[in-house]
Each structure stands twice: as structure tokens, then as C-alpha cells.
Amino acid sequence: MAAVVTKFTEQAILLGPRRTLVGVIARPRVAPDPALPAVVILNTGIVHRVGHNRMYVTLSRMLAAAGRVTVRFDQSGLGDSGPRNDRLAPLAAGLADIKEALDSVEKTYQVSRFVLIGLCSGADQCVLYGHTDPRVVGLVIMDPTIPPTRRYYVHYIVRRLSHVQNWISVLTGRSGLMRMVSAQLLHRLRPAEKSRPATLQDLQFSPYLGKSYAASAALGMKLLAAFTALSPRHAYARQILDAFPEVSSGGTLQLQYFPDSDHLFSAAHDRARLYRVIIDWLAVHWAADGRRTNA
Amino acid sequence: MNLLSLGSAQRRLFAIHEAAAATSRAPRAAVLCYPWGAEYTYAHRSMRQLALKLALSGCHTLRFDYFGTGDSGGDESDADVAGCESDVEAAMEALTDIAGTPQVTLIGLRAGANIAAAVAARHASIVEALVLWDPIVPELRSLPGALPRRTAMFVTDRTESRDRLVELGFAGGTRPATIEFVPTQSPWLESATMTGVLPVSVIQRVIEWLR
Numbered sequence: 001m002a003a004v005v006t007k008f009t010e011q012a013i014l015l016g017p018r019r020t021l022v023g024v025i026a027r028p029r030v031a032p033d034p035a036l037p038a039v040v041i042l043n044t045g046i047v048h049r050v051g052h053n054r055m056y057v058t059l060s061r062m063l064a065a066a067g068r069v070t071v072r073f074d075q076s077g078l079g080d081s082g083p084r085n086d087r088l089a090p091l092a093a094g095l096a097d098i099k100e101a102l103d104s105v106e107k108t109y110q111v112s113r114f115v116l117i118g119l120c121s122g123a124d125q126c127v128l129y130g131h132t133d134p135r136v137v138g139l140v141i142m143d144p145t146i147p148p149t150r151r152y153y154v155h156y157i158v159r160r161l162s163h164v165q166n167w168i169s170v171l172t173g174r175s176g177l178m179r180m181v182s183a184q185l186l187h188r189l190r191p192a193e194k195s196r197p198a199t200l201q202d203l204q205f206s207p208y209l210g211k212s213y214a215a216s217a218a219l220g221m222k223l224l225a226a227f228t229a230l231s232p233r234h235a236y237a238r239q240i241l242d243a244f245p246e247v248s249s250g251g252t253l254q255l256q257y258f259p260d261s262d263h264l265f266s267a268a269h270d271r272a273r274l275y276r277v278i279i280d281w282l283a284v285h286w287a288a289d290g291r292r293t294n295a
Numbered sequence: 296m297n298l299l300s301l302g303s304a305q306r307r308l309f310a311i312h313e314a315a316a317a318t319s320r321a322p323r324a325a326v327l328c329y330p331w332g333a334e335y336t337y338a339h340r341s342m343r344q345l346a347l348k349l350a351l352s353g354c355h356t357l358r359f360d361y362f363g364t365g366d367s368g369g370d371e372s373d374a375d376v377a378g379c380e381s382d383v384e385a386a387m388e389a390l391t392d393i394a395g396t397p398q399v400t401l402i403g404l405r406a407g408a409n410i411a412a413a414v415a416a417r418h419a420s421i422v423e424a425l426v427l428w429d430p431i432v433p434e435l436r437s438l439p440g441a442l443p444r445r446t447a448m449f450v451t452d453r454t455e456s457r458d459r460l461v462e463l464g465f466a467g468g469t470r471p472a473t474i475e476f477v478p479t480q481s482p483w484l485e486s487a488t489m490t491g492v493l494p495v496s497v498i499q500r501v502i503e504w505l506r
Contacts, residue, residue, distance in 0.1 A: 012298040012309060012366065022298070024309075024366055046488055048339050050365050057366065080296070080311060080343060 008064035015073055015104040020082040021097060023049065023073030024057075025109070026064035036286050037113035037137050038105055039063055041072040042098065042122035044264075048079030051119075052264040055271050059117075062275050067288030069111055073101050091128075091199055098129045106135065113137045115222075115282065120144075120263065121200050128208075131215035138222035138285060140278055143231040143263055145203050147210075148180060149242040155235035213244040223253045224281045226274065228261040254281055301359060301389050302367075308382055309366035310359035312393055313346050318353035323505070324394035325349055326386045327358035328407030331374070334483035335364060338404055340491075341482035345402070345498050352502050355394035359386050376410065383414045387421060398423035400505060405483050408448075409434050416440035426501055427471065429481060432464035447473035447504050449497055451481045473504065 008026050015021040041056045043049065049072040050057055060070040074081035075097040084093050102114055115138040116126040123144035130136040148156070156177060169175045187205035203209050216223065225240055225247075234240070237257040240247060247253050256277050261270035282288075301308040315322040327342055329335050346356040360367040361382045363374030387399050401422050403411030408430035415422040416438045424445040427435075429452065448471040450460070461470050479494045480487060 010307075010366075010368075012300070014298070022296075046340065046491055047336055050336070050339075050360075052333075052336055054364070054371060079339065082296075 008061060010061070010064075013071075013073075013104075013108075015071075016076075016097070016100040017103075018082075018085070020084075021073050021076065021101055021104075022080040023071050023101065024060070025105070026060045026070045027109075028064050028067045028069070030067070032067045032069065032288055034110055035113070036068060036111075036288060037115045038069040038071060038109065038111040039115050039117060039282070040098070040101065040105070041070065042116065042118040042125055043075050043078050044119045044122050046078055049074045053266060053268075053271060055265060055274075058271070059275055059278065062279060063282070066279055066283075068282065069105075069109060071101070071105055089199075091125075094125055095129045095132075098125065099133060102133065102135060115140065115286075117278070118142070118144075119265075124200055124203055124209075127212045127216065130221055131212055131219055136221070138224070138282075139216065140224045140226070140281070142226045142265075142274070143228055143234070144225065144240075145200070145209065146234045146239050147204055147243045148184065149239055151242060152235045152239055153177075159235075210244055214246045217246050217249050217252065220250055220252055222281075222285050223247065224256065224278065225253060226256040226258060226277065228258045228263055228265070228270075230262040299357075299359075299389070302362070302382070302385050306362050306378075306382075307368035308359050308362060308385065310357055310386060310389070311346070312390070313350035313356045315353050315355045315394070316351050320353055322353055322355055322394055322396065323400065324355040324357075324390050324396045324398075325400040325402055325505070326383060326390055326411075327356060328383055328401060328403035328411040329358065329360065329365070330405035330407050330483050331361075331364070332406075333485070334405050337485055337487045338483040341487065341494055341498070342404060344493055345501065348498055348502055349505075352506070354400075354505070355390060355396070357386050357390040357393070376413075379410045380414050383410060384418070387414070387418070391421070397421075400424040400426065402426040402428065402501065403430070404428040406431060412438055412442065412446075415443050415446075419443060424505060425471075426504070428497065428501070429483065430464070432460050435464035436466070436468070438468065441469045442471060444472065446471040447475070447501075449500060450474070450476050451479050451494065451497060453478055475500065 008028050010026045013023050013025050015023050056072045060072050063070040075094050076084045114136050117140040118126040119142040123141035126139045126141050130139050184205045258270055265271045265274055297312040299310040299312055301310050330338050346358050349356045361374055361379040363369035363371055390399055398421055401411035401415050408427040415425045422443050425443045427448040453476050457474055477497045477500050479496045480492050482494045
């Protein structure tokens with residue numbers, strides 16, 4: 001640990017115009033090329049910036065030790081951050097928080113490009129925000145929301161056929177599958193303008209999600225998508241390609257599957273592999289060399 | 296809210312101080328001791344709310360991450376009980392400086408309650424009150440000294456009776472002056488982050504008891 005500690009510094013910071021967003025910045029002691037994108041890690045659900053199993057602390061320190069400025073922060077109302085003083089809906093507020101955090105980091109630490117990292121709801125926010133801000137050049141999304149595809153339903157049904165409880169749920173009207181199909185039909189029947197997501201909960205069937213992926217691909221945004229076997233959100237590794245064929249256009253997508261991992265990367269060896277995949281992916285697209293001495 | 300860095304360069308601790316709101320009483324001070332592991336992750340929201348409400352009631356609060364946990368320095372493998380106890384002592388020293396109070400209250404949740412109890416048993420002259428929130432009761436048997444006279448234990452899970460809890464944790468030793476069941480959602484369980492529900496009744500009860 002001592003050898004790693006000497007390679008970076010860490011500091012708690014307040015971000016945003018009202019300085020209400022609490023974050024921690026990890027920076028290499030030897031300053032990186034300012035053209036390198038800074039990495040910004042978003043909240044997972046309502047868990048604070050440390051992340052499950054302290055994964056974002058470890059990841060940010062490893063990235064800083066590898067030469068990258070890394071920020072993890074709490075969006076408004078989460079972790080230690082205060083609430084916003086406007087009346088934005090939760091999803092819009094979360095996206096506004098990302099912009100304000102990036103503005104602060106850009107201004108204070110002289111970086112102009114960013115890579116966003118998120119798990120679960122954090123991944124969805126990466127996708128929804130990334131294409132709207134030209135400073136964002138890459139996304140690392142872990143178990144994002146993917147709409148159910150035909151193959152998903154086949155996987156889902158086969159997996160549950162063997163359980164008596166699932167048959168009882170269908171017969172008593174409490175089937176998750178039936179609820180999902182109903183929700184999907186409902187969203188298809190809605191007028192297009194009403195299907196923009198008001199919340200992350202209805203994102204699964206919203207055309208807005210597909211448009212966000214398409215816009216990211218059209219911009220040439222680099223995308224690392226990691227999926228775990230036990231995610232409640234998808235059933236097979238290539239579901240993202242079936243749901244959003246356009247994301248693979250231009251060769252900017254790297255798909256990574258963690259067949260033994262749960263949704264939160266609870267096992268240390270799964271987290272270690274995840275860190276390595278992210279570090280290597282960043283190195284392929286933005287090599288951390290040509291450093292200069294930090295002021 | 297003041298973001299602080301406590302401890303030494305080798306043992307850097309991340310801490311947050313909430314200043315006491317002005318009240319008619321003299322300001323008080325409380326150090327909050329987090330649980331460990333996954334329980335820390337799930338309980339963070341509740342501990343923050345407790346800190347904010349205590350500050351509004353006129354109590355300076357300091358909550359911090361033990362070395363090797365949360366935003367503090369070190370790896371997870373660096374965290375141990377003795378180190379956590381020394382971190383609480385560092386937090387107590389910092390808070391008495393900040394608040395200008397000679398004594399502090401220790402409030403701990405789960406493993407944090409056990410750590411707070413051990414520190415309180417060693418520093419009777421500095422710890423004026425101790426709150427044990429859902430402690431790991433059997434582990435309280437091996438404290439290095441007596442509990443402070445003003446000690447309360449609040450329990451959200453009513454699996455064990457009061458007598459059984461006393462037998463498990465305090466047989467032959469001093470027992471908390473107050474032992475109360477406050478049935479509510481346990482904030483250190485994963486369900487706390489799934490539902491987003493805060494244990495308001497415990498937070499209110501802790502503040503009332505400290506008045």
C-alpha cells in the first residue's frame with residue numbers, strides 16, 4: 001500500500017455553483033497531460049460516493065496511481081450532498097448535478113474532457129447525460145438498463161419454468177413477467193412525446209434510452225459496457241446489441257461479461273478484474289504518458 | 296458542514312463536522328461511530344441524518360471514516376478494532392478542540408457501538424454520555440472498564456428480550472442505564488437502501504434522550 005500511496009494525493013472537495021456537492025478528487029502526484037480526460041464516478045442508487053464494497057475508493061486510487069485525475073461525488077440529496085434549491089425532478093436534477101460537477105472540475109483542475117463511470121442507475125445516467133455534453137468522450141457503464149428483447153423473454157421464461165412458485169405467481173396475477181409485458185405494451189401505446197423518461201424506473205421501455213445510445217454512437221463516444229451474470233436487468237451478454245444495434249457501429253463499444261459476478265461485484269476477485277478491465281480500456285483510448293510535474 | 300482531514304499523514308481520516316445551531320443551552324458535542332463493512336454502506340444516510348438533527352438541536356457532531364474504510368486512507372486490510380478505537384480517540388480530541396467543550400458524547404451504530412463502548416470505558420472523564428444503537432451485544436462482555444453512568448442502548452430488532460440482552464452483553468458488569476426497543480427499519484440492512492426509509496423514530500429518541 002505504501003508504494004501506491006506515494007503515487008497520488010486525495011482531497012475532499014465541494015462542487016457545483018452552491019458548493020453543495022461533496023466529492024473526493026484523487027490526483028497523480030506527477031501531473032498528467034491536461035488533454036487526458038478526467039474520470040468522474042457517479043452514485044449507484046442512493047449509496048454514497050464510496051460505493052458498495054468501497055469499490056469506487058479503490059478504483060479511483062488505482063486510476064490516480066495510473067496517472068488519471070479521478071473524481072467521485074454525491075449527487076444532490078445523496079450521500080453528504082445537500083439538496084438542490086430548484087424544483088427539478090429527480091432524474092433531471094441528477095443530470096444537472098453531473099453538469100455542475102463537471103463545470104467545477106473543469107474550472108478548478110484545468111481538464112476539458114471527461115469519462116463517466118456508473119453502475120446500475122449510475123450507468124443509466126452516464127448514457128442519458130454523456131451525449132448531451134461535448135466534454136464527455138467516454139462512458140464506462142456497468143449493468144445499465146437494457147430493454148427486454150425476444151431472447152431475454154426466452155431466457156427469463158426458461159429460467160423460471162422449473163419453479164412451482166413462478167407458476168403460482170402467474171396464476172395469481174403476481175408474475176413479474178406479466179407485469180413487464182404489460183409495462184412494455186403500455187409504453188408502446190403512449191404518444192412519443194410522453195415517453196421521455198420522467199424517472200429512471202420507466203426508462204426500460206422508453207425510446208429516449210435508445211436515442212441516447214444512438215446519439216452516443218453517432219458522436220463516436222467510446223463505450224465500455226460491463227455486464228454481470230446476476231443482474232436483474234438483462235439475461236445474456238449480448239442483449240445490449242440486440243436492443244440497440246447501433247451502439248456497435250464505428251467499433252467504439254467494448255463489451256465485457258462477468259459470468260460469476262453479482263450485480264454489486266461483491267467478490268474481491270470480480271472487483272479486481274473489473275478494475276483491470278477499466279484501467280486497460282482507458283489506456284487503449286487515452287494513454288497516460290507524456291506527464292509533467294504537478295504544480 | 297465542514298470537510299476535515301484528521302490524524303497523521305500515515306493515518307489520514309476523512310471527517311465531517313456539523314456545527315451546532317445556536318440554542319439557549321451551551322453547545323454540546325458528539326462523535327458518531329459508523330458500523331463496519333456492508334452495514335456502513337447501508338447506514339450512511341441514517342448516520343448523516345442523525346448528525347444533521349443533532350446539530351439542529353445544539354450539538355456539534357463529528358462523523359468520520361475509520362482508517363481503511365470509507366473515504367479515509369488505507370486499504371480495507373488495514374482496518375482493525377484497535378486502530379478504530381484510536382481513530383475514535385483522535386476524533387474526540389479534534390471535536391473537543393472545535394466545539395470548545397471538555398466532554399463529548401459517543402454514539403455508535405452496530406460495530407461502531409462496540410468500538411464507542413470500549414473507548415468510553417477507557418475515557419470516563421471525557422465521555423459524558425454513550426449511545427449504543429443496535430450494538431453487537433455479546434461482544435460488549437469484554438469491555439476494558441465500566442460503561443459511563445449515562446449510557447443508553449436502543450434496539451430496533453426485538454428478537455431478544457431485555458433480560459436476554461442484559462444476560463448476553465452485561466452479565467457481571469455495568470449495564471446501560473437505559474435499554475429501549477424502538478421498533479423500526481434497521482438502517483444497517485440492505486433493505487434500508489432499497490426502500491430509502493430512514494429510522495426517524497430512533498433518531499428522535501436519541502436526540503430526546505441526550506437533552
